[in-house]
Amino acid sequence: MLNKYPLWKSLVILIAVVIGFIYALPNLYPDDFAVQITGARSSTAVDERTLERAVSSIEEAGFEVKAASINERNGLIRLQSAEAQLKSRPLVQSVLGDEYLVALNMAPSTPDWLRSVGAGPMKLGLDLRGGVHFLLEVDMESALEQRLEAYSSQIKRELREERIRYRGGDVADNNSIVLTFRDEAARAEAFNQVRDQYNEFVLDQRSPGEEEFELVLTLSEQEIRQIEDYAVEQNLTTIRNRVNELGVAEPMVQRQGRERIIVELPGVQDTAQAKRILGATANLEFRLEARQDAPSGATEVLPFRNEPNRTARLEREVIATGNNVANAQQAFDENGQPQVNITMDGPGGDMMNRATRNAIQRRMAVIFIEFRTETEELMVDGEPTVVENRIEEQSIISLATIQSALGASFRITGLDSINEASELALLLRAGSLAAPMYFVEERTIGPSLGQQNIDAGFMSVSLGFILVLVYMLIYYRGFGLVANVALTINLMLLLACMSILSATLTLPGIAGIVLTVGMAVDANVLIFERIKEELKAGMPPQSAISAGYSRAFVSIVDANITTLLVAVILFAMGSGPVKGFAITLCIGILTSMFCALLVSRGLINLTYGGRKVDNLSIGGKLSNV
Amino acid sequence: MSEVEKKPIDFMGIRKSAAVFSIILVVASFISIAVNGLNQGLDFTGGASVELQYDKPPELDEIRSTLSEAGYENFVVQNFGNETSVLVRLSEAFDDELAGRVTDALRASGDELDLVSSAFVGSQVGEELKEDSGLGLLLALAVVLIYVGMRFQFKFGIASVVPLAHDVIIILGIFSLFQWTFDLSVLAALLAVIGYSLNDTIVVADRIRENFRKMRVGDSEHIINESIHQTISRTLNTSGTTLAVLLALYFFGGEAINNFAIALIIGVVVGTYSSIYVSASLLIVLGVTREDMLVPPKEGLAGQEEEEEQPPEWLNRM
Numbered sequence: 001m002l003n004k005y006p007l008w009k010s011l012v013i014l015i016a017v018v019i020g021f022i023y024a025l026p027n028l029y030p031d032d033f034a035v036q037i038t039g040a041r042s043s044t045a046v047d048e049r050t051l052e053r054a055v056s057s058i059e060e061a062g063f064e065v066k067a068a069s070i071n072e073r074n075g076l077i078r079l080q081s082a083e084a085q086l087k088s089r090p091l092v093q094s095v096l097g098d099e100y101l102v103a104l105n106m107a108p109s110t111p112d113w114l115r116s117v118g119a120g121p122m123k124l125g126l127d128l129r130g131g132v133h134f135l136l137e138v139d140m141e142s143a144l145e146q147r148l149e150a151y152s153s154q155i156k157r158e159l160r161e162e163r164i165r166y167r168g169g170d171v172a173d174n175n176s177i178v179l180t181f182r183d184e185a186a187r188a189e190a191f192n193q194v195r196d197q198y199n200e201f202v203l204d205q206r207s208p209g210e211e212e213f214e215l216v217l218t219l220s221e222q223e224i225r226q227i228e229d230y231a232v233e234q235n236l237t238t239i240r241n242r243v244n245e246l247g248v249a250e251p252m253v254q255r256q257g258r259e260r261i262i263v264e265l266p267g268v269q270d271t272a273q274a275k276r277i278l279g280a281t282a283n284l285e286f287r288l289e290a291r292q293d294a295p296s297g298a299t300e301v302l303p304f305r306n307e308p309n310r311t312a313r314l315e316r317e318v319i320a321t322g323n324n325v326a327n328a329q330q331a332f333d334e335n336g337q338p339q340v341n342i343t344m345d346g347p348g349g350d351m352m353n354r355a356t357r358n359a360i361q362r363r364m365a366v367i368f369i370e371f372r373t374e375t376e377e378l379m380v381d382g383e384p385t386v387v388e389n390r391i392e393e394q395s396i397i398s399l400a401t402i403q404s405a406l407g408a409s410f411r412i413t414g415l416d417s418i419n420e421a422s423e424l425a426l427l428l429r430a431g432s433l434a435a436p437m438y439f440v441e442e443r444t445i446g447p448s449l450g451q452q453n454i455d456a457g458f459m460s461v462s463l464g465f466i467l468v469l470v471y472m473l474i475y476y477r478g479f480g481l482v483a484n485v486a487l488t489i490n491l492m493l494l495l496a497c498m499s500i501l502s503a504t505l506t507l508p509g510i511a512g513i514v515l516t517v518g519m520a521v522d523a524n525v526l527i528f529e530r531i532k533e534e535l536k537a538g539m540p541p542q543s544a545i546s547a548g549y550s551r552a553f554v555s556i557v558d559a560n561i562t563t564l565l566v567a568v569i570l571f572a573m574g575s576g577p578v579k580g581f582a583i584t585l586c587i588g589i590l591t592s593m594f595c596a597l598l599v600s601r602g603l604i605n606l607t608y609g610g611r612k613v614d615n616l617s618i619g620g621k622l623s624n625v
Numbered sequence: 626m627s628e629v630e631k632k633p634i635d636f637m638g639i640r641k642s643a644a645v646f647s648i649i650l651v652v653a654s655f656i657s658i659a660v661n662g663l664n665q666g667l668d669f670t671g672g673a674s675v676e677l678q679y680d681k682p683p684e685l686d687e688i689r690s691t692l693s694e695a696g697y698e699n700f701v702v703q704n705f706g707n708e709t710s711v712l713v714r715l716s717e718a719f720d721d722e723l724a725g726r727v728t729d730a731l732r733a734s735g736d737e738l739d740l741v742s743s744a745f746v747g748s749q750v751g752e753e754l755k756e757d758s759g760l761g762l763l764l765a766l767a768v769v770l771i772y773v774g775m776r777f778q779f780k781f782g783i784a785s786v787v788p789l790a791h792d793v794i795i796i797l798g799i800f801s802l803f804q805w806t807f808d809l810s811v812l813a814a815l816l817a818v819i820g821y822s823l824n825d826t827i828v829v830a831d832r833i834r835e836n837f838r839k840m841r842v843g844d845s846e847h848i849i850n851e852s853i854h855q856t857i858s859r860t861l862n863t864s865g866t867t868l869a870v871l872l873a874l875y876f877f878g879g880e881a882i883n884n885f886a887i888a889l890i891i892g893v894v895v896g897t898y899s900s901i902y903v904s905a906s907l908l909i910v911l912g913v914t915r916e917d918m919l920v921p922p923k924e925g926l927a928g929q930e931e932e933e934e935q936p937p938e939w940l941n942r943m
Contacts, residue, residue, distance in 0.1 A: 008685050127881070135747075135750065137747075271724075271743075301744070359707070378733070398806065438748035439745070439747075440749060440750045441745060441746045441750050442744065442745040443742070443743070443744040443745070444742055444743045444744070446739070446740065446742055447740045448678075448741065449676075450742050453881065456878050456879030456882075457878065459873075459877040459878075460873045460874040460876075460877040460878040463870075464870030464873040465870075467866075467870060467873060468866045468869060468870060471862075471865060471866050471869060472866070475862065485818050507879075507882060508810055508813055508882070508885070511810075511874060511876075511878065512886055514870050514871070514873070515680070515867070515870070515871075515889065517870050518866050518867035518868075518870035519821065519863070519866075519867055520676075521862075521863065522824065522863040522866075522867075525859050525862045526859055529856070529858055529859040529862075533855065545857075554831060555827065555828050555831040558776060559823070559828055559831075560824075561772070562769055562773065562823045562824070563820035563823060563824050564767070565768050565769065566765050566769070566816055566817075566820040566823065568822060569761060569765045569768060569816070570761065570765075570816045570817075573757055573760065573761035573764070574809075574813065578810075578812065581813045582813070582816075585817065
C-alpha cells in the first residue's frame, strides 16, 4: 500500500525516539551547586562527623543546604546558589583545616533510574560554568639539553672507569656531544664502548686538525622524537598529580599537538595560585662542591638562594635530580627550622651512595632550579615587538659537609619558611616536570559570566525554535505541524547524542544548535515544496507525497554531505570554541537528516498513508488544481 | 503567488547587472581589507584582555587616563555589550597579577567594579591560529570543489566554489569596513556560511541538473531560469527560518556571540543571493550544456535514454 510503513519500521523509529528521549532527559535536571570535600592525603577519608561539621558551619552562615552525602571517600554538599557555593568553600575549609581539600563542584541531579541506564547531562564548558583555562608549552630545547647533559656525564664516567683518556665531552649545539682524544686508538676504544652501550646516538669520527681525534655523538631523529614525547607525557602526568593536589573537581588535562598541554580547571577563580603550582618548574639537583684544582670548564659558580652575594663553585656533574625522589615530606629539625625529608627511589639511592661514598668530608650542594618567563619590548625593524625571554635561575639552598655515605633517605635544610618547605615537598611528591613549561594562553571566566551565557544561550535557542515553529505552521499548515514535531524530535536527538558522547557544551556549541534549528527544517521545506509541485502538476496526493520524498532525497543528501564535509574540516582544524561549534553542527546535520527522511515521513504516513486522500494540508491554494 | 506560477520570473534577465553588483562588492571588500585591515581579536593577535563589570556606567576616558597614569601603554578601552561593562585590551604580555593589577588600579580611582573575565594569548599561538585558520578555509573550498566536481560536473564545481569565495570576501569586507572584531567565533561563522551557502547552491544546481535531463526545449538560460523559479520558494523559506533564529541569537545570545551572529546574518543574505546570481550566472558564462549533464552512456547501452537519478532502493522500501 502506498505511503504505509511496515510495523517494524515504525517501531524502529519509535524506539530511536524513545531512547533519544531518555538520554536527553537528564539535561532537564539542572546541576546543583556543590562543595566537594576530599582528604588531603589518600589515607584520609571523609566521615559522617566531618561532613556534619561542614554542614553546620554553612548553615550557621545562613545558607540553606540542599543535601549532603558521602560517596566513597568524598563528601558532597549541595547548595542552592552559586553565591552560597562561593562563600561556603572558604568557610568549610577553615573549619576542617588543612587535612581536607574543599573544592567547588557542579553535582548532577540526575534521578537514579536515569543514572542506572547510564544517562547523564552534557558537560558544560568553561565559558558556561566559569573557571580557568591554560595552554602550556613544553620547552623542548631544554628537555633535549637536560637529557644530553645526563648522557654526557654518564658516558664520561664510563670512559673514566675504562681508563680511556678524553677531553671535552660537553653538550654542543645541534644535539650532540663532542669528545676529543689524543690518539686514534683511544678514540677507537671509546667508539666501541659508546656504540655498544648507546644506540641513541649517531656516531661520527673526524679529525679537524693534526693530532686531533674527535668523536661526535649526535642524537638520532627517532631518539629526539622519543625524548620529546616522553617530556610531554611526563609533564602531563605531573600536571595531573599537581591538579589533584589542588583539589579541583573535574579538571581537564590534555595534550594538544606535539608540545602543548591544555589545562582546564572549572570553578577555580584564583589563577595566581593555580599558575604557581602548575607552572612551578622547581626542581632539585644534587652536586658536589668543586675541588680547588678542578678545571674551570667542569665547574660553575652559583649564588646562594638566601644570600645572593655569597657564591660557591660547584662541579657541573649532577649526582641526582628531583626526578629520583620517591617521597618528600615537610618536617622540622631539632631547632624548629623547616626541613624536607626526602626518600630517593632505587636508582637515585644508588647514585647518591656511589657519589658520596668517595666524597666524605667534601661538601654537597642542593640546588634549586626555577624557570621564569620575562617579557621585554624591543625594537625590531623599527617596530616594537614583545620578546619573551626564558630565564633559568639556579641557586643553592644548602651546602653541607658529607659526614658519611648517604643512602636513599636524607633531609634538606636551609629553607626559608614552612610554606616554602611544604611547597617544595609537594612539588617533589607530585613529580617534577621533565622539561620546563611556559604559559602561552590563559583565560579566566567569572561564574557570573558563565550563568549569563547559559541564560542567553537558552533564551536564543528557545526563541529561535518558537519562531521556526510558527513560521512552518503558518506556511505549511498540517505538513508544517509534522515538520515541527520532527524538529522537536531532532532537537531532542541532538541533545541525546551530545549527552551520550559526553560532548562538552560551550557557547559556540549553543550557537551551533541554534543554527541547526534554523537549517534543519530545510530538508522538510525541500520535500514539501516538491510535493506541492507534484500536486500542481496534477499528481494525486498519495503519489505526490511519495514522489516528493523520493525526488527531494538526492538534493537533501548532496546538500547535507557537503555541509558535513565543511563541518568535519572545521572540527579537525579548529581549536577550542570552533571545535565546540563544529561538533554540534556535525551531529545536528546527521539527526536532521534522520528526522526529515524517516521521522517526518513516518508521521505523514501515519496521517495520510493507506487511505484515500483528496486534500493535503500543505498550505497555498494548490489542492484544487 | 498565482501569477508567479504561470510565468517564471526572469531571474537571469538582470544577471548582467547582478554580476556588476557582485564585482563591485567584491572589489570594494578587497579595497576595504587592504586599507582598513581586519580588526583582529585577541585570538589572532595575542595579548591580554580584562573584562570588568561596573556598578554604574563609568567614563571611558577616565579609565584610559587612570591606566595611563598606572604606566600601561598600547591599550584599548571600550564598552562591551552594555554601558556598565568595560573591556580593556592590552598588547602587554600577561603575568599572574595583570588582571588583578588593572582591577586594583581602577578601583583605586573610587569606582565599584568586579572582574568578569580575563584572557591572555601568546603571540606565537595567535600566529599559528591565523595560519591554521586560513589553511582551513582553503581546504574547505578545495574539498567542496572536488566533491561537487565529482558528484555533478566540473563546471558545477567552479560554479559552487566561486560564490562561496564571494560570500567569504564580502563578509570579511564588511567586517573590515565597520572594524568589527574578527575572532575565532567569527571564523567559525565564516565556515558555517560556507556550509550554508553551499547547501543553497547545491539545491539549485541539483534542480538545474534534473531539468537539463528532463526538459527537451529551451536554451541553457531558460532552463536555469526555470530551475531557480522552481526552487525559489524553498530558498526563501529556508533563508527565512535561518534568519529568524539568527536574529534571535543576535538579540538575545549575549555580547560574546554578537559578531558570530552578524557574520552569519550577512552570510545567509549574501549566500542566498549568490546561489542564484553568482552560481547560476556562472553556469551560463561557463556554457553549461545539456551534454554536460548526460550520464556517460555505458557500453552496449548506447543510445538508450539516460535515466533520472533515483534515490537508493532502500529508501523506497521505507
